[in-house]
Amino acid sequence: MHEMSVIENLIPLLKRICEEQKAYRVVSVQLRIHPYSCLDQENLNFMFSCIAENEPRLKDTKIKVIRSSENQEREYIVDNVELEIE
């Protein structure tokens, strides 16, 4: 399912933010999705943990998924990230 597409796009984005902010790691990321999305949180967490296993800055990142009816454009919005910076 499209958890894979989410992760393929999320990992480069998180790595980029880490670089820009000179962060040690991403503690958490909040993803806001539309109400009809069939994204499964459990599958997402599991797949992310497998794929990010060898990414030191991402391997313990928590993904919070929020469903919002304000999101009318079928978009998956990265609302915010929490970074460990020192």
Next chain:
Amino acid sequence: MKIKKIEIGENLFGKNDEIARENSELLRKYNILSLNLMGSPGSGKTSILELTIRKLKEKNITCGVIEGDIAGTFDSERISLLEVPVVQINTGGACHLEAMMIKKGMEQLTLNEIKVLFVENVGNLVCPAEFKLGIKYNVTVASITEGEEKPLKYPLMYSVSQLVLLNKIDLLKAIDFDTEKFYQYARKTNPDIKIIPVSGKTGDNINQFVDFIEEQLLIQ
């Protein structure tokens, strides 16, 4: 350890959506009408395409097809028998087409020789509706064998589609299908959705789909 929270506000699929916009502009540049057929595996997308393309060819309306499947070339082989340009995209695992795949598909077509581009998406009632491709019309192919409640069970598919082709009406006598409820449920999910009951086997009402295509060609 210090934690810093940063507001981002980025669309995770921004790159896909940007490529979708580029696809849309390219199709507009060549004045090509485009339709993205979505639906369950076995709903009859390819059969409907075969009949539709035959009728469009009779009217000298040139067609091109981008076929999306996880694996195999069955559908593109069927379409190629109609002697229209067809590109097979194998996603290798992804259950949906994305904008980059359409971009690459269009690169293999001679766009100035095509009036109507059909995309046959991967058979799936869920994920294809999530991804913008830059194709003008989303068409859901529903089959009466799936049951009348599908518009309520898969609201995203129906909410992003402008047209539903309700297929396999030749089987209505054999299947318990409540057509009125299907229409009600589809319009509850998407009040503006147009519904054409068809048969990809007998050809019933395919001419209505062809009429829809011709009307869109006139107004674009």
